[in-house]
Each structure stands twice: as structure tokens, then as C-alpha cells.
Amino acid sequence: MSVRKRTWKDKEGIVRGEAWVVDYVDAKGVRRLKTFKLKKEADAFVKTMAYEVVQGTHVADRDTVTVKKAGELWIATGEGEGLERSTINQRKRHLKFHIEPFIGDTLLSKVDPRAFQDTLRAEGRSAAMVKKALGSLGSIFADAIERKKATRNPVRDMRRSRKGKESRAEKRQKGKLKVGKDIPTRDEVRAVVAALSGRWRPLLLTAIFAGLRSSELRGLRWQDVDLEKREIRVHQRADEFGEIGPPKSEAGERTIPIPPIVINALREWKLAYSRPIIGKDDDGKPIREDAKPHHLIFANGAGKVESHANIVNRGLVPAMLSASVTVPTDKKDEDGKTIMAAKYSGLHALRHFYASWLINRPADGGLGLPLKMVQERMGHSSITMTADTYGHLFPRGDDADELAAAEASLLG
Structure with a gap:
């Protein structure tokens, strides 16, 4: 050498x-x-290369590939592993629109992830999109390493060196979920519940009081609900293309107790459930097929998986507007009055409320469940996820009244 x-x-x-x-x-x-x-x-190259040669991991430039080619191999890996179509499509979008235009022709060994990150920001990508694109680039390198097309993952190395600082900055920027901003208040939920009607009532009540994800609601079958035991068993979900598959994670498969308001709404919905007419009775009224166990509870008019957009735009948003759970917009109507918009425009706000309902003290209208049970009901893959997202909502146990009671007990 x-x-x-x-x-x-x-x-x-x-x-x-x-x-x-x-x-x-x-x-x-x-x-x-x-x-x-x-x-x-x-x-610098000699030092790195000498170690890689000894370890048997060195890859010469002529033996590596471009980022575009590595990205195509990464997508092929995902398809071979049977990843969901939505995940594969996301990989393709990241590669086509956020990676290839800037470093697609660059050899893996020449990629500078910090410069790539700066380029994305300069091109006007949002902070969230920059983070996602970097994550995809890191996954491309990980796949290339397994294929012996690369020896190191510079994205992982960059993140490792800045992990603490970036994590703290991200937490400061994101902040904690706030009641009244990210999480509907009790009064707001009461107003929404009172405003619910028609086919959206049982669906949104289930979202509020069972905390199911949109995909889980859309994949819920009658056989997954036990009206006598008052519980829902999550066994499957529907992706954005309406394809049925297993829950998001192993923890996603769970049993959730549900309150009477949901049970009653589901009973009524089952009786009124739109089913094929199979004949007429003695009075000439149509006889419909009974709701079969495998039928989707919240199917669309064609009996297929309902779209997430329909649930939000035709169910949640109108309910919020009807309940006056709104915020003003910059727009005016013909009379010059401010046009109001739904305060919470995503189903995840209802899931956040469900988590807060599980956590709050019974005296405050909640269930007062411990962290582990909240994790199980939410279907989170780890208790850390639950603690990081909702830990600040748990009662501290050292408010003024409890401190006074502890003092009296100690001092007599």
C-alpha cells in the first residue's frame, strides 16, 4: 500500500x-x-480502507452502485418481503421525488448525507419530509450493505453523532400533546356525541370510546364485536387501498372493552345495516339478508372498505361543524361573516381523546388506568411509545389536596 x-x-x-x-x-x-x-x-481513505480490508468489508467504487440503482434494489427487497402496497408506494415516491433528482447518479461511496439534507432544505422540503427522505436514504444504505454494495451507512453515522441534539430539538419543536389543541376536551366530545347521527354515529362513537385507528375501524367485522361481552377484538385492518391485512403490529391485535353507548349504537346499526333484499314478507315489506359475521361493520354503500377520506370529510368534519367544535378561518361568506372550520380535522384526535379518557382520574370523568393497560388498549408496540406520547397526561399524585392529606397523615 x-x-x-x-x-x-x-x-x-x-x-x-x-x-x-x-x-x-x-x-x-x-x-x-x-x-x-x-x-x-x-x-483518511487509507485509514478507513485498511480496516475494511482486514475486516473483509471493503467495496471499491467500481464494485458499488449509484443511489438510484441501490434504491431500486431496496424497493425490490421490500416487494420480496411482502411489504404492504402503501409502504412500497411510499418508498417509490421518496426515491422518485426526493432522492433521485439530487443524488440519483451519485455512487453510494460518494454520498454526503449532510449535503443531501442541506439540499432538500434549500429546495423547500418541509422538516418532516427531510427527515423521511433521510430515513429512506438510510434504509437504502442498509439494504446495500446486505448486498455487499456498500460498507457503511453514512446516514446512520450522521444521526448517531447528532442523535441527542436532534432529539432534543425535535421535542422542543413538536412539544407535548395539549388538551384543547391536539386532544378534544370533555365538553367538545360531549357536543360531538350529541351531534352524531346516521351511519356515522356508530363509527365515530367506536372511534371515540374504543380508540381504534382508522385502518382498524375500516377493517372491523361483525364477528370481531361481542355485543354480550361488550368488547371489540382487533384482528385485522384495511390499508389505504382497501386491502385487508393483519394489524399494524403484534400488539395491535387486542381486545377492547366498550361502554354501553357504543354497544347500543352498534345494535341499532346492525338492525338497520344495509343488506341485500332476499324476498318480501306477508305484508310485502322487503326481507333483507342477516348481517353475516364476515361483513364489514362500516362498509361503504357497495359493501367494500370505506375510504379514510370519506370518514373524515363526510363524517367527522360535519359532526364537528354541527357541534360548533370549530375554529375561524381567513375566509368570509357572502354576508361577510367568518367561515368556520372543524377544530380537529383528523381521526387521530379522537384516538388521542380515548387515551386521555383511559388516563384521567374517575373523578375527572376518566378510567384512571395504569400505563401498561393504556399501552395494551391503544395497541402500541412498546410501553415507551405510550409513555413518550401520553406520559404527561397522567395525574402527578402530588397536587395540593393530596399533599395536604399526606401531611395530615404523617404529622397527625
């Missing part, structure tokens, strides 16, 4: 260029030459 300076002279013997060349033998016994503009770059 050697590092030497190389110069280029013209016919008159005048030096026109120079570079530093590393001459080495890789792990396969193949002689390699690699050129650098600066000696410090060559020396």
Missing part, C-alpha cells in the same frame, strides 16, 4: 495538474488505484 503524489505535465514540461494516488490491494487480492485532490483525503 502506498500514497504518492502524481503530476501531469504538458509537452513543455510545465505542471498542469496534480493529485494524490492511493495504491492498494483489496480483500479479494485485486490491485486498486484511487485518486484524491488533497493528501489529507488520501490519508
Whole structure:
């Protein structure tokens, strides 16, 4: 192995260029030459390369691939592993719109993730999108390493060096979920419940008092609900394309007790459930097919999986507007009055409320459940996720009244 300076002279013997060349033998016994503009770059490469050669992990530039090719292999890996179509499509979107345009033709060994991050920001990508694109790039490198097309994951290395600082900055920017801002208040939920009607009433009541994800609501079958035991068993979910599959994680498969208001709404819905007419009775009234166990409870008019957009735009938003759970917009109507919008425009707000309902003291209208039970009811894969998201909502146990009672007990 050697590092030497190389110069280029013209016919008159005048030096026109120079570079530093590393001459080495890789792990396969193949002689390699690699050129650098600066000696410090060559020396740094020698240190890294020497270790990689000993470990048998070194990959020469000519043996690696471009980011675009590695991305295509990454997508192929996901398809081979049977990932959901929505996940594969997300990978394709990230690669096509946020990675390829900037570093698609760059060899993996030449990628600078920090420069890539700066480019995304300069191109106007949101902070969330930058984070997602970097995550996808890191996954591309991870797949390339398994395929022996790369030896290290620079995205992982970058994040590891800044993990603490970025985590703290992200937490400061994101902040904690707040009641009245991210989580509907008790009064707001009361108003929404009172405003619910028609086919959206049982669905949104189930969302409020069972905390199911949108995909779980859309995949819920009659056989998953035990009206006598007053519980829902989550066994499947419907993705954004309406395809049925297993829950989001192993923890997603769970049993959830439900209150009487949901039971009654589901009983009424089952009686009124839109089913095929199979005949007429003696009075000429239509006889409909009984709701079968495998039927989706909240199917659309065609009996297929209801879309998430319909639930939000035709169910949740109108209910919020009807209940006056609204916020003003910048728009005016024909009379010059401010147009109001739904305060909470996503189903996840109802899931947040459900978590807060599980956590709050019974005296405050909640169930007062411990952290572990909240995790199980929410279907979170780890108790850390539950604690990080909702830990601040748990009663502290050291408010003024409880401190006074503890003092009296101690001092008599």
C-alpha cells in the first residue's frame, strides 16, 4: 500500500495538474488505484480502507452502485418481503421525488448525507419530509450493505453523532400533546356525541370510546364485536387501498372493552345495516339478508372498505361543524361573516381523546388506568411509545389536596 503524489505535465514540461494516488490491494487480492485532490483525503481513505480490508468489508467504487440503482434494489427487497402496497408506494415516491433528482447518479461511496439534507432544505422540503427522505436514504444504505454494495451507512453515522441534539430539538419543536389543541376536551366530545347521527354515529362513537385507528375501524367485522361481552377484538385492518391485512403490529391485535353507548349504537346499526333484499314478507315489506359475521361493520354503500377520506370529510368534519367544535378561518361568506372550520380535522384526535379518557382520574370523568393497560388498549408496540406520547397526561399524585392529606397523615 502506498500514497504518492502524481503530476501531469504538458509537452513543455510545465505542471498542469496534480493529485494524490492511493495504491492498494483489496480483500479479494485485486490491485486498486484511487485518486484524491488533497493528501489529507488520501490519508483518511487509507485509514478507513485498511480496516475494511482486514475486516473483509471493503467495496471499491467500481464494485458499488449509484443511489438510484441501490434504491431500486431496496424497493425490490421490500416487494420480496411482502411489504404492504402503501409502504412500497411510499418508498417509490421518496426515491422518485426526493432522492433521485439530487443524488440519483451519485455512487453510494460518494454520498454526503449532510449535503443531501442541506439540499432538500434549500429546495423547500418541509422538516418532516427531510427527515423521511433521510430515513429512506438510510434504509437504502442498509439494504446495500446486505448486498455487499456498500460498507457503511453514512446516514446512520450522521444521526448517531447528532442523535441527542436532534432529539432534543425535535421535542422542543413538536412539544407535548395539549388538551384543547391536539386532544378534544370533555365538553367538545360531549357536543360531538350529541351531534352524531346516521351511519356515522356508530363509527365515530367506536372511534371515540374504543380508540381504534382508522385502518382498524375500516377493517372491523361483525364477528370481531361481542355485543354480550361488550368488547371489540382487533384482528385485522384495511390499508389505504382497501386491502385487508393483519394489524399494524403484534400488539395491535387486542381486545377492547366498550361502554354501553357504543354497544347500543352498534345494535341499532346492525338492525338497520344495509343488506341485500332476499324476498318480501306477508305484508310485502322487503326481507333483507342477516348481517353475516364476515361483513364489514362500516362498509361503504357497495359493501367494500370505506375510504379514510370519506370518514373524515363526510363524517367527522360535519359532526364537528354541527357541534360548533370549530375554529375561524381567513375566509368570509357572502354576508361577510367568518367561515368556520372543524377544530380537529383528523381521526387521530379522537384516538388521542380515548387515551386521555383511559388516563384521567374517575373523578375527572376518566378510567384512571395504569400505563401498561393504556399501552395494551391503544395497541402500541412498546410501553415507551405510550409513555413518550401520553406520559404527561397522567395525574402527578402530588397536587395540593393530596399533599395536604399526606401531611395530615404523617404529622397527625
